[in-house]
Amino acid sequence: PLVADARYVRADDPEEAEFAVAVADAWQRQGLARSLLCLLARHAARRGIRRLAGDVLVENTPMLALLRSLGGELRWRAGEPGMVRAALAL
Numbered sequence: 001p002l003v004a005d006a007r008y009v010r011a012d013d014p015e016e017a018e019f020a021v022a023v024a025d026a027w028q029r030q031g032l033a034r035s036l037l038c039l040l041a042r043h044a045a046r047r048g049i050r051r052l053a054g055d056v057l058v059e060n061t062p063m064l065a066l067l068r069s070l071g072g073e074l075r076w077r078a079g080e081p082g083m084v085r086a087a088l089a090l
Helices: 032-046 061-069
Strands: 004-010 016-023 051-057 073-076 083-089
Touching (some): 004 032, 016 032, 032 051
Antiparallel strands (some): 073 083
């Protein structure tokens, strides 16, 4: 069974990519998201991407805490209540 997924898609800006990480409920809080996000960041950096960005639900406090711990910049989404824009410099 699939327990986690992490991916990025290059944006219009060749130095930025949109990222997404999802972990099945039964597998959360075991470090998978951190490991996958770090692998994703290394992979993206080797391909010339300098920044990963993505939207996170404000109630997803574990992901927001993870992104903060990795040095992520978090900003409220203007006009989109309940969403935070996260950006990781690589």
